[in-house]
Amino acid sequence: MGGPADASAMLLPLLPMRDGVAPSYMWVQELAPGPALAYLLARFADVTESTWRDRMARREVIDGSGVVLGPDSLLRRGLRIWYYRELDDETPIPFEEQILYRDAHLLVVDKPHFLPTTPGGRFLHESLLVRLKHKLGEEQLIPIHRLDRETAGVVLFSLRAENRGAYQSLFQQRSVEKVYEALAPAMPDRAFPFIHRSRMVDGTPFFRMEEAPGEPNSETLIDVIEPRAEGMLYRLQPRTGRKHQLRVHMAALGAPILNDAFYPVALPIKEDDFINPLKLLARAIAFDDPVSGERRRFESVRTL
Incomplete structure (x- = not known):
C-alpha cells in the first residue's frame, strides 16, 4: 500500500522530508475510487476525518504530479498519493543512539535497546532512522540491515543510493561477520x-518464530565468555539471519535470553520495562567494504 519513500527507487517523493520523516505514498487501485476524502477514510480506518482535512488544508496530501488534493478531489485508478504519516502521543524512548563511524557512503550507529530501527506501528519519530534523518538532514539514509527493537548494538546505514546495493549484497551473500553477546542461564x-542448527518457521502469535522438524535453515555458533551473577555471558555468531x-535458538536450548518477553513463551503485552531490557547486544560487525576495498570492523561501546 505504501511506505516511507526510498530515494533509490523510481518513485521520487514530491513532498520534502519533515523533521526526519520522509513522505509515504499509496497507489489508487480501485476502478471508481471517488472523492479523495471519502477514499482515504475508507482506506485508513484509524485516521479521523478531521485529521485528513487538516492535512489537506496544510497542502500535505498531493498526487503523483504534485497537485494538492482536497476533500472533493476526484481520484482515478493508477493515481499515486503522497502524504505524511503522523502519530499522536508517541511514547518517548529515553535512550540515545551513538554514531560510531561516518564517511561519504556509510554510517555506523550504536542503537540502544527499545528503539526500533525503522518506523512502524506506534513508532515514528521514536525510531532510529527518523532520529538520524532529523539530526543529520540525510534524506537518502537507509538501513542496510536491521536489529529487533529489543536488541541494542551496531547497525549499518547507507548514505548513497548508487552503492546501497553493494552493501546490501554483503548480507545476502553472508559475507558479513556478526558477533552478539547475550546473558542467559548456564548450560x-x-x-x-x-x-x-534448526529449521525455523513462523509461529503463534504471528510475531513469533519457532523451531520445527525438517531441513535446518538457521545456524548459530555459541560460546561462553564469562560467568555473571545473573547467569552466563555468551558469544553468539549467527551464520544465517532468520528473524x-x-x-x-537460546530458548530452544533451555537458556532463554534474560528479559525476553517473546521466548520461550510470549508474555502479555505491557508497557516497556526500561529498567530490564533484553540482554542481547549486537557487539561487532566486520566485512570487506565493497566501495573502498578496506577491511571494516565496528564494535558497540555498550555493555550488558
Missing part, C-alpha cells in the same frame, strides 16, 4: 563452543 551439560534467530 552445564554443554561442551563449548558448539553449533546449533529472532538468536532468541529462538
Whole structure:
C-alpha cells in the first residue's frame, strides 16, 4: 500500500522530508475510487476525518504530479498519493543512539535497546532512522540491515543510493561477520563452543518464530565468555539471519535470553520495562567494504 519513500527507487517523493520523516505514498487501485476524502477514510480506518482535512488544508496530501488534493478531489485508478504519516502521543524512548563511524557512503550507529530501527506501528519519530534523518538532514539514509527493537548494538546505514546495493549484497551473500553477546542461564551439560542448527518457521502469535522438524535453515555458533551473577555471558555468531534467530535458538536450548518477553513463551503485552531490557547486544560487525576495498570492523561501546 505504501511506505516511507526510498530515494533509490523510481518513485521520487514530491513532498520534502519533515523533521526526519520522509513522505509515504499509496497507489489508487480501485476502478471508481471517488472523492479523495471519502477514499482515504475508507482506506485508513484509524485516521479521523478531521485529521485528513487538516492535512489537506496544510497542502500535505498531493498526487503523483504534485497537485494538492482536497476533500472533493476526484481520484482515478493508477493515481499515486503522497502524504505524511503522523502519530499522536508517541511514547518517548529515553535512550540515545551513538554514531560510531561516518564517511561519504556509510554510517555506523550504536542503537540502544527499545528503539526500533525503522518506523512502524506506534513508532515514528521514536525510531532510529527518523532520529538520524532529523539530526543529520540525510534524506537518502537507509538501513542496510536491521536489529529487533529489543536488541541494542551496531547497525549499518547507507548514505548513497548508487552503492546501497553493494552493501546490501554483503548480507545476502553472508559475507558479513556478526558477533552478539547475550546473558542467559548456564548450560552445564554443554561442551563449548558448539553449533546449533534448526529449521525455523513462523509461529503463534504471528510475531513469533519457532523451531520445527525438517531441513535446518538457521545456524548459530555459541560460546561462553564469562560467568555473571545473573547467569552466563555468551558469544553468539549467527551464520544465517532468520528473524529472532538468536532468541529462538537460546530458548530452544533451555537458556532463554534474560528479559525476553517473546521466548520461550510470549508474555502479555505491557508497557516497556526500561529498567530490564533484553540482554542481547549486537557487539561487532566486520566485512570487506565493497566501495573502498578496506577491511571494516565496528564494535558497540555498550555493555550488558
